[in-house]
Amino acid sequence: MSMFDQRVPRLCWPEAVSRFVSYRKVNGTALGSVQNPLMVRFRFCVFQEDGVRQVLQEMEALYEQNQADVNEAKSVGRADLIPSIKLRHCCLLRNQRCVVAYLYDRLLRIRALRWEYGSVLPANIRFHMSAEEVQWFGQYKKSLASFMRSIGGEEGLDITQDMKPPKSLYIQVRCLKDHGEFEIDDGTVILLKKNSQHFLPRWKCEQLIRQGVLEHVMS
Amino acid sequence: MSDALSEDGSDINQDDSQEEVMTPAELIAKLEEAWLNEKFSPELLENRSEVVECVMEQLTHMEANLQRVKKGDAKAGFHRMEIDRIRFVLSSYLRSRLQKIEKFFPHVLEREKSRGEGQPSLLSPEEFAFAKEYYANTETYLRAVALKRMPPNLQAVDMLKAVPEPCLDSFVFLRVKEQQENILIEPETDEQRDFVVDLEEGSQHLMRYRTIAPLVSSGAVQLI
Numbered sequence: 001m002s003m004f005d006q007r008v009p010r011l012c013w014p015e016a017v018s019r020f021v022s023y024r025k026v027n028g029t030a031l032g033s034v035q036n037p038l039m040v041r042f043r044f045c046v047f048q049e050d051g052v053r054q055v056l057q058e059m060e061a062l063y064e065q066n067q068a069d070v071n072e073a074k075s076v077g078r079a080d081l082i083p084s085i086k087l088r089h090c091c092l093l094r095n096q097r098c099v100v101a102y103l104y105d106r107l108l109r110i111r112a113l114r115w116e117y118g119s120v121l122p123a124n125i126r127f128h129m130s131a132e133e134v135q136w137f138g139q140y141k142k143s144l145a146s147f148m149r150s151i152g153g154e155e156g157l158d159i160t161q162d163m164k165p166p167k168s169l170y171i172q173v174r175c176l177k178d179h180g181e182f183e184i185d186d187g188t189v190i191l192l193k194k195n196s197q198h199f200l201p202r203w204k205c206e207q208l209i210r211q212g213v214l215e216h217v218m219s
Numbered sequence: 220m221s222d223a224l225s226e227d228g229s230d231i232n233q234d235d236s237q238e239e240v241m242t243p244a245e246l247i248a249k250l251e252e253a254w255l256n257e258k259f260s261p262e263l264l265e266n267r268s269e270v271v272e273c274v275m276e277q278l279t280h281m282e283a284n285l286q287r288v289k290k291g292d293a294k295a296g297f298h299r300m301e302i303d304r305i306r307f308v309l310s311s312y313l314r315s316r317l318q319k320i321e322k323f324f325p326h327v328l329e330r331e332k333s334r335g336e337g338q339p340s341l342l343s344p345e346e347f348a349f350a351k352e353y354y355a356n357t358e359t360y361l362r363a364v365a366l367k368r369m370p371p372n373l374q375a376v377d378m379l380k381a382v383p384e385p386c387l388d389s390f391v392f393l394r395v396k397e398q399q400e401n402i403l404i405e406p407e408t409d410e411q412r413d414f415v416v417d418l419e420e421g422s423q424h425l426m427r428y429r430t431i432a433p434l435v436s437s438g439a440v441q442l443i
Contacts (some may be wrong), residue, residue, distance in 0.1 A: 103361060130364070139352070146345075151275065152271065159314050163310075166300065
């Protein structure tokens with residue numbers, strides 16, 4: 001079974017890990033998330049700094065106990081210590097697996113934010129990310145941007161657009177919040193005021209629909 | 220095909236990177252085949268960067284032609300839709316590939332590294348760079364946040380074991396393009412025995428991907 005598999009075997013339940021696994025469930029069931037619909041959709045919560053730290057501290061304690069026992073077993077020849085050494089080692093491996101699975105799962109959700117939302121994340125989502133996660137996100141979007149720029153050899157192609165097959169050229173949209181002025185291809189400028197409706201080219205609206213500024217009105 | 224393309228029909232035929240000459244219709248058909256195969260295959264397929272490049276050139280031509288069309292002309296709408304459709308297929312194809320690269324990143328890099336000389340490459344140079352950056356980024360992050368604070372014997376994570384491999388035994392729908400004889404189907408359980416089937420041209424089947432993987436890369440079957 002791979003480490004990033006969500007189904008971690010119930011081999012042993014050191015206390016910090018059992019508390020920590022419940023933090024993971026919190027991450028998964030959107031408890032404690034802000035009432036931001038994007039957050040609820042992604043089930044993304046605050047980074048559990050405490051949980052991770054407790055597990056790492058427990059790992060340190062287990063390792064030290066093991067070191068002591070290994071030395072004693074070797075010097076005095078106490079073979080009866082070996083089963084408890086093995087048990088602690090299994091706990092250590094499981095802790096490592098839990099922590100890495102939690103961190104990796106969060107990275108996957110953050111990656112999804114780039115594709116769904118765009119390259120600039122709103123402040124309340126960034127607040128839920130640790131500094132290292134923000135750094136990972138920055139590096140990821142840089143890699144993605146240079147990949148997209150290199151497509152086809154000229155200006156590249158923005159593959160985060162065109163997420164759905166095009167059904168019609170122009171669509172009716174309603175503005176959900178004030179967004180100011182918006183320029184379309186032939187130069188005309190539209191004022192996006194809350195609750196106003198417009199008939200706009202579909203490809204210009206995609207990004208704004210995903211961000212929640214516009215809403216596609218289907219008659 | 221559309222009027223916008225036929226004006227430039229002569230240009231694309233002089234594409235140097237291709238050995239054979241293709242009409243625009245054939246190019247788009249090739250793109251759609253590659254797109255469907257990539258969408259339905261559980262593993263990353265060989266890269267078709269020559270098709271991607273040609274299609275990008277095509278799109279640039281079509282956009283340029285569209286600028287020349289009179290404003291308000293009804294045909295402009297149809298050309299616009301066609302450009303949008305082709306761009307959607309191309310984007311979707313590249314997205315499928317990128318998602319698989321991210322999902323199976325250590326295995327993809329390993330396959331590329333252990334590929335023999337003369338075998339077609341799995342990743343384009345840009346995809347390879349992206350995969351390497353993704354690997355390095357993720358490893359650096361895990362090390363900085365957790366691994367370096369763990370006991371010395373647990374500070375390394377073997378990515379090849381940690382990240383799941385693609386499931387080659389998943390079932391796929393396929394349509395046979397070229398007649399195939401004597402395809403060996405291996406048993407799934409101990410009670411079954413292996414048997415042999417012939418694939419008739421034009422027939423459609425539901426089979427394990429592993430059995431027909433080489434036929435997908437040779438173009439003998441099309442995943443649907």
